[in-house]
Amino acid sequence: MIIGVPTEIKKHEYRVSMTPAGVEELTRRGHQVLVEKHAGIGSGLLDEEYVSAGAAIVPSAKEVFAKADMIVKVKEPQASEWPMMRKGQVVFTYFHFAASRELTDGCLKTRSVCIAYETITDSQGRLPLLTPMSEVAGKMSIQEGAKYLERPMMGRGILLGGVPGVEPAEVVILGGGVVGINAAKVAAGLGARVFVLDTNLERLRYLDQIMPANVNTVYSNQYNIRERLRTADLVVGAVLIPGARCPMLIPRSYLTMMKAGSVIVDVGVDQGGCCETTRPTTHSNPTYEVDGVLHYGVTNMPGAVGRTSTFALTNATLPYTIKLANLGYRKAAAADAGLAKGINIQQGRVTHPGVARTFGMKLETLALDEA
Numbered sequence: 001m002i003i004g005v006p007t008e009i010k011k012h013e014y015r016v017s018m019t020p021a022g023v024e025e026l027t028r029r030g031h032q033v034l035v036e037k038h039a040g041i042g043s044g045l046l047d048e049e050y051v052s053a054g055a056a057i058v059p060s061a062k063e064v065f066a067k068a069d070m071i072v073k074v075k076e077p078q079a080s081e082w083p084m085m086r087k088g089q090v091v092f093t094y095f096h097f098a099a100s101r102e103l104t105d106g107c108l109k110t111r112s113v114c115i116a117y118e119t120i121t122d123s124q125g126r127l128p129l130l131t132p133m134s135e136v137a138g139k140m141s142i143q144e145g146a147k148y149l150e151r152p153m154m155g156r157g158i159l160l161g162g163v164p165g166v167e168p169a170e171v172v173i174l175g176g177g178v179v180g181i182n183a184a185k186v187a188a189g190l191g192a193r194v195f196v197l198d199t200n201l202e203r204l205r206y207l208d209q210i211m212p213a214n215v216n217t218v219y220s221n222q223y224n225i226r227e228r229l230r231t232a233d234l235v236v237g238a239v240l241i242p243g244a245r246c247p248m249l250i251p252r253s254y255l256t257m258m259k260a261g262s263v264i265v266d267v268g269v270d271q272g273g274c275c276e277t278t279r280p281t282t283h284s285n286p287t288y289e290v291d292g293v294l295h296y297g298v299t300n301m302p303g304a305v306g307r308t309s310t311f312a313l314t315n316a317t318l319p320y321t322i323k324l325a326n327l328g329y330r331k332a333a334a335a336d337a338g339l340a341k342g343i344n345i346q347q348g349r350v351t352h353p354g355v356a357r358t359f360g361m362k363l364e365t366l367a368l369d370e371a
Contacts, residue, residue, distance in 0.1 A: 001069045001325040002032045002033075002068045003032070003034070003071075003321070004033075004034045004072070005017055005018045005034065005055075005072055006071065007039040008075055008303075009061075010078060012284060012304070014042030014043060014307075017074045017317070018033070018318075020050050024053040024054055026322065027053065033050075033054065034056050034057075035057055036057075036059075036060065043307045065085065066084070070090040070321075070329075071090070073093035073094075074303075074310075076095050077103075082106045082107065086111075087112065087347060088112070088113065090113045090115060092320075092324065093115075093116070093117060095118070097345070098272065099269075099272045104345075104350075104355060109348070111347045112347070113345070113347060114343070115339075115342045116243070116342050119242050119352060120339055129313075129317055129320065130240075131316065132313055136305065137179055137267050137301045138182025138267065139182050140301050140305070142234075144265055149233060151261075156233060156259060156262060160190045167193075168191050168192045169233040170192065170231050170233050171183075171187040171193070171194045171195070171235075172236070173194065173197065173235075174197050174225070174237050174238055174239055174274060175197070176238075177239075177240060179236070181207065185211075187234075188212050188215050191214070192214070193216075194211075195228050197217075197220035198217070198220050199219065204218075226254060229250070234263050234265070235258075236264075237265065237267055237269075237275055240268060244357060245272040246271045246272050246274045248275075248276055250275040252276045258292070261293075263296065264293060269298070277290040277293075281296070324339075334368045340366060343366055
């Protein structure tokens with residue numbers, strides 16, 4: 001199979017979808033890998049390293065898309081990339097279709113096969129390809145939140161951990177999954193007073209056992225969310241429904257209860273966010289203010305730490321890339337039900353229930369028999 005690795009073109013995206021080590025693993029199995037010129041530069045990976053691993057460097061994304069049977073990316077294809085996608089071509093990346101009807105319609109028209117990292121599951125129902133970037137985003141949410149609590153950034157002027165004689169900031173984390181647990185670790189380590197809200201009591205019991213004393217667990221309902229927002233300095237949105245839009249936990253009316261200069265970092269912005277006033281932002285213009293509350297809605301947070309994120313992501317994606325290349329997507333999905341859940345769109349048909357439900361589209365049965 002010919003696998004294509006184009007340069008990521010989303011604004012301030014510095015990751016690349018494959019390391020030279022990944023290229024070597026594919027080429028020694030008889031596959032050909034085409035890497036767009038300078039695709040790895042944002043992660044400190046040079047063309048020479050890819051060539052040494054067996055890749056062919058090509059000058060343009062157009063050539064990569066034209067020649068490759070499977071495109072491996074990091075972020076969802078941008079509008080300028082849709083015309084390069086073709087019928088039957090596999091595109092393997094983060095899609096987050098539920099956050100964008102335009103993207104969904106655009107990819108449907110290409111009649112390509114869209115396999116989303118974020119909806120693939122493992123044998124225990126976990127999300128192995130979302131996990132590494134959720135770990136990065138969870139840690140970054142506190143790092144960014146702490147920065148924007150500073151007064152020059154229009155925050156409240158609070159040091160997250162406080163100092164002797166001055167109380168620390170209060171951090172409220174909505175969701176106790178991978179993002180939430182990593183956010184809680186960092187916030188607790190900095191000395192903040194942390195509250196983690198979740199509806200899963202078993203998860204709350206687990207967090208209560210493993211977290212330090214300055215992390216408190218609270219059952220998530222609208223009453224408790226309101227109560228915690230009243231005293232919060234930093235709120236992290238860390239909820240996820242795989243393949244579907246985030247649940248709306250913070251309506252705009254709740255912002256008036258919050259302290260002026262408090263900060264919301266909505267990590268779920270890729271899936272629409274859990275705050276009504278969340279909207280996508282970029283690393284160059286990451287925040288905006290609504291009703292006195294600063295919002296951070298960067299859609300590709302891990303892209304800022306491109307090298308760390310690239311290696312973490314490809315460690316997880318490469319086994320699936322190899323499986324898809326060795327077997328083809330139909331046989332690979334037939335042999336792995338978790339991988340099959342990653343196929344959100346199959347040649348012009350929506351095959352993931354979360355996407356169909358979000359947009360009121362017809363859900364089609366995934367066809368894995370050879371055409």
